[in-house]
Amino acid sequence: xxxxxxxxxxxxxxxxxxxxxxxxxxxxxxxxxxxxxxxxxxxxxxxxxxxxxxxxxxxxxxxxxxxxxxxxxxxxxxxxxxxxxxxxxxxxxxxxxxxxxxxxxxxxxxxxxxxxxxx
Amino acid sequence: xxxxxxxxxxxxxxxxxxxxxxxxxxxxxxxxxxxxxxxxxxxxxxxxxxxxxxxxxxxxxxxxxxxxxxxxxxxxxxxxxxxxxxxxxxxxxxxxxxxxxxxxxx
Numbered sequence: 001x002x003x004x005x006x007x008x009x010x011x012x013x014x015x016x017x018x019x020x021x022x023x024x025x026x027x028x029x030x031x032x033x034x035x036x037x038x039x040x041x042x043x044x045x046x047x048x049x050x051x052x053x054x055x056x057x058x059x060x061x062x063x064x065x066x067x068x069x070x071x072x073x074x075x076x077x078x079x080x081x082x083x084x085x086x087x088x089x090x091x092x093x094x095x096x097x098x099x100x101x102x103x104x105x106x107x108x109x110x111x112x113x114x115x116x117x118x119x
Numbered sequence: 120x121x122x123x124x125x126x127x128x129x130x131x132x133x134x135x136x137x138x139x140x141x142x143x144x145x146x147x148x149x150x151x152x153x154x155x156x157x158x159x160x161x162x163x164x165x166x167x168x169x170x171x172x173x174x175x176x177x178x179x180x181x182x183x184x185x186x187x188x189x190x191x192x193x194x195x196x197x198x199x200x201x202x203x204x205x206x207x208x209x210x211x212x213x214x215x216x217x218x219x220x221x222x223x224x225x
Contacts, residue, residue: 035214045155045163045206047214059213062120100168104210105153107174109162 002026004096004110011116012086022079022096022110030074033099035106036081038092049081086117121145121209125217131225138194140220142207147187151211154183154192158203167192199224
């Protein structure tokens with residue numbers, strides 16, 4: 001069974017940093033591109049960042065470019081999101097999601113981890 | 120950036136009714152279009168990819184169609200478990216979601 005379990009969320013002050021993790025199991029992690037997608041409270045879905053299976057290709061939404069860094073450790077089956085210079089508008093539930101074979105949509109999602117940016 | 124405009128923003132349907140949700144892309148996306156369902160308090164679930172291909176395990180009452188800039192999701196025979204918010208998503212240039220359509224039972 002495919003499982004994606006996020007961790008590392010919490011309450012953080014504006015301007016500070018936070019690192020999210022996503023532990024994958026039930027599939028060969030190193031074969032799949034992975035993503036972070038977020039959802040502000042009561043709002044829709046926003047793609048944040050993507051990383052290819054071997055970390056060769058990395059993409060970011062304009063809203064986080066230069067502040068967030070996506071990375072992965074295939075030996076540990078873990079995806080990361082390092083978030084710096086956090087803003088109140090980064091407050092959201094952050095999902096880890098696997099790219100489907102086709103490469104542009106997401107066939108498995110984690111349960112999400114909440115990040116709240118507030119003083 | 121490619122903008123995805125979903126309509127309607129909300130709708131209510133009776134049990135057994137056929138429902139359609141539309142998604143308009145700001146430019147052609149060559150069928151790089153997916154649909155998701157999100158139930159309250161849950162993660163989104165992939166329903167359709169490639170505009171019309173049904174994801175494994177998704178009931179056959181769900182179908183997708185469209186081309187170019189216009190796409191739609193159809194539910195043939197509304198069921199109670201179909202309540203939720205539906206999102207379209209394009210993957211032609213980067214990745215963007217529509218704003219969502221809230222579907223309720225009438």
